[in-house]
Amino acid sequence: MSQETYYLTTPLYYVNAPPHLGHAYTTVLADCLARYQRMRRGRGHVFFLTGTDEHGQKIRQAATEAGKSPQQFADDAVPGFQALWNTLNVSYDDFIRTTEPRHTRGVQAALSQLLNAGDVYKGAYEGWYCTPCETFWPNLTVASDTKPSCPDCRRPVEHLREENYFFRLEKYRAWLIDYIHDPRKAIGPVYPGEWIDQLGFIRPTTRRNEVLEFLKQPLQDLCISRPAARLSWGIPMPSPPFEPGYVTYVWFDALLNYITAIGYPDTGHERWARWPADVHLIGKDILRPHAVYWPIMLHALGLPPPRTIAVHGWWLAGGEKMSKSRGNVVDPNAVIAEYGVDAYRYFLMREVPFGQDGTFSEAAMDKRYTSDLANDLGNLVYRTLTMLEKYFQGVIPDYRYDPATAPAHVKQFIGRLEGYFGREGSQRESALDTYDFHTTLSGLWHIVTLGNQLIDAYQPWVLAKRRQQDVAAEAELQAILGVLADALRALAVRLWPFLPTTSEQMWTQLGCPGTLSEVGWDQAWQPGATSGHRIRKDPPLFPRVNKNNTR
């Protein structure tokens, strides 16, 4: 796998309301990918960007309601996002705020370049506008007796007529269609290309098809300015070359963060080598800006588009998208307080396949916690360590695995471990390369189940009773517990991107040296790696949840 920097991003979160489960989802998926890529490429070869989207009408309105200036409002909101990401162990490398000078400078440079190149022009806009979505709906048909509402969020839209600046989208539509079909053909040998066959530009395919369908119709040019007299809270359009009195449309501003964070317009700087991004992780509600406006903006600027846009589904509550405006949000902090950080991360990544919608419910969360975490993984770790303590004074036996003499069931278990970890390690891809978080987890849980079955079927406590008189029973006991310890070590390595705290606890309890952030993805299955380690057994990893909010 190439050693160049893997660059991944989350969207920038609007600061008008505190982060909810939907925001935590995109961020946790990105963190899992970042950790996985660090394990594959080495720590210094990943750049994980997140941040906040702070301009526009929506933020200004929220600030006014709170009796604050928009800047003050944003300054007060940002720590809440950072605190949640820290609680969730989100290992971002940079956090960009759209009110930072480094961003403003890059946005203004891009605007000037596009105006000078003729890709931005001045014109009149008349039509409907949705403030919460910050979106124009020029072709909205409205029955005379109904109040018009936004096709996306269904809230009321307002009628506007004003002079603005427009960005030529239609001019690049054919190029974009070509790019989606075959990035190699559309932009030439800029990319090595392997990812194209594996992932394509837009993933999953349903979203790609949705974009291609949308691109069958001519594109309306994008209105990228707002008169400052109507909305002053935005990045001023640089004057000259623009006429005075305009600020930048919030989406045009925010999308550029993916390049301003790595130094744009200073493309000579070393940081710039991170472009193009490997993946922008987004939710399906923001597909169009990312898969249509953004690649066209980059192309018009003479820059290559990102490699992949990976699109996840929505978390629903009561059958509707979870969102502040619908009043159905689940506060991540409340769930974390009850179940713990890793259980929350596990639930988000295990419950729904990437790309599909999911429903959050306390019952579903509880079931995952009790069955997968407490009964399966927690139990396997706890009883293995308990038996190591009891039968081997806490020192992991050297089971000297010899295929000729090893008991058949141990041999079979080892075969499964080699098959699973060996195959994944030696191949370049794993399910995580295609964002199959939930498949990766179910594969690991299969190993957990096999471990528990080995214990149940070959009852080490019965062997322990015979070990004094029976050399074969002693060897079998050593083999079972030795191989279980190595299996737990392998699981700790592979679970680290998903459950970093739990994995580190497993690692330490197995007496392994250092931290998992220094261990490579391919170093998971190493027979004999834990032999001779002194274990440090702690209480169960996932204690029963007591419904009074404590674990």
Ligand code: MSP
């Ligand atoms: N500020 C824009 C993004 C600009 S990126 C240059 C924005 N912000 S957002 O705060 O509304 O949403 C950010 C992310 O959270 C999006 O990926 C969105 O899909 C995700 N989610 C918000 N609610 C969600 C659910 N109910 N379910 C899953 N994810 C959803 O859009």
